[in-house]
Amino acid sequence: MAIVVTGGAGFIGSHLVEELLKKGEDTIVIDNFHDYYDQDIKIKNVLESLNKVELLEKILSEKEKEQKINKLIELINKDNYSLYFSDIRDKRKIEKIFKNNKIEMVINLAGLAGVRPSLLDPLEYESVNVSGYLNILEFCRKYNVKKVIQASSSSIYGNNKKVPFEENDIVDFTISPYGASKKSSELHSYVYYKLYGIDNIQFRFFTVYGPRQRPDLAIYKFLKKILNDEPIDFYGDGNTYRDYTYVKDIVDGIVKGIKYLRSKDDIYEIINLGRSKPVSLKEMVETIEKEVNKKAIYHVMPMQPGDVDKTYGNIEKAKELLEYEPRTDFKNGIHKFVKWYLGGK
Numbered sequence: 001m002a003i004v005v006t007g008g009a010g011f012i013g014s015h016l017v018e019e020l021l022k023k024g025e026d027t028i029v030i031d032n033f034h035d036y037y038d039q040d041i042k043i044k045n046v047l048e049s050l051n052k053v054e055l056l057e058k059i060l061s062e063k064e065k066e067q068k069i070n071k072l073i074e075l076i077n078k079d080n081y082s083l084y085f086s087d088i089r090d091k092r093k094i095e096k097i098f099k100n101n102k103i104e105m106v107i108n109l110a111g112l113a114g115v116r117p118s119l120l121d122p123l124e125y126e127s128v129n130v131s132g133y134l135n136i137l138e139f140c141r142k143y144n145v146k147k148v149i150q151a152s153s154s155s156i157y158g159n160n161k162k163v164p165f166e167e168n169d170i171v172d173f174t175i176s177p178y179g180a181s182k183k184s185s186e187l188h189s190y191v192y193y194k195l196y197g198i199d200n201i202q203f204r205f206f207t208v209y210g211p212r213q214r215p216d217l218a219i220y221k222f223l224k225k226i227l228n229d230e231p232i233d234f235y236g237d238g239n240t241y242r243d244y245t246y247v248k249d250i251v252d253g254i255v256k257g258i259k260y261l262r263s264k265d266d267i268y269e270i271i272n273l274g275r276s277k278p279v280s281l282k283e284m285v286e287t288i289e290k291e292v293n294k295k296a297i298y299h300v301m302p303m304q305p306g307d308v309d310k311t312y313g314n315i316e317k318a319k320e321l322l323e324y325e326p327r328t329d330f331k332n333g334i335h336k337f338v339k340w341y342l343g344g345k
Contacts, residue, residue, distance in 0.1 A: 004097070010214075082101075253322060
């Protein structure tokens with residue numbers, strides 16, 4: 001029986017796949033290599049997760065996106081690992097995957113991310129994050145797959161005044177289409193749990209960072225611009241803060257979620273996965289500056305619509321149910337990210 005990881009070529013997904021394969025799990029990856037950012041980055045993510053980076057040049061020598069992906073699939077698919085090139089909204093392709101494989105569980109990490117881009121195209125976010133996820137749930141129902149883990153988000157909390165954020169807080173006031181799409185997916189998950197007995201965990205991730213991080217995210221952008229002596233867009237007075245969580249800690253939480261789902265039935269849980277030690281924007285930049293021994297050039301800008309003032313997750317539920325314990329402090333996490341960025345291992 002296989003575990004399906006949608007979005008398995010992405011930032012978090014590729015780290016999760018790497019860990020699942022280490023544990024001997026049969027793994028199926030579904031990814032459409034969306035052009036939200038350069039698909040070559042995702043190709044490299046896949047190869048890093050399989051420890052086959054030496055194949056990168058051969059794959060990138062192909063000119064067209066589809067040719068590259070087909071070459072990638074040709075070179076890497078094996079008995080315990082399969083990569084499918086598909087959008088989760090493509091009912092025909094997704095049903096074929098469910099029909100032709102023995103699937104134990106789906107971990108849905110696919111979707112459009114980012115608060116600010118969701119303001120520009122809310123309909124696309126609804127289409128991918130809600131309708132696409134509903135496709136997954138429907139085929140789980142049809143093919144009797146009874147275990148699902150879904151990537152939700154701390155964006156659901158909006159500008160919640162009470163901190164740290166707890167899973168039973170009222171979340172009716174999210175302030176971005178992205179956050180709204182994730183709340184909608186949580187609600188649909190409950191429906192499929194209640195009506196069709198599909199056990200699931202909704203993990204609300206808190207500002208994940210680390211190696212293979214998407215290039216549009218702040219830590220990646222700031223490091224790149226500091227190294228290139230370019231000004232960074234610094235929003236507000238620097239006192240906003242985020243509950244930055246290292247990607248390996250997030251993956252550890254997901255893996256423990258898999259174990260929990262396997263051990264129990266009749267489960268619907270919403271669980272925060274964060275570090276519960278928020279870091280201010282000012283401190284984040286200063287940590288990068290110290291790591292690379294170089295000062296940032298600041299381009300101070302007003303706060304952006306849809307941005308929240310703070311994220312700060314209470315993780316006691318994750319500790320109690322999953323024995324989750326984030327181990328990477330922010331300084332060490334930045335050190336590892338910079339080392340990866342500069343080409344280290």
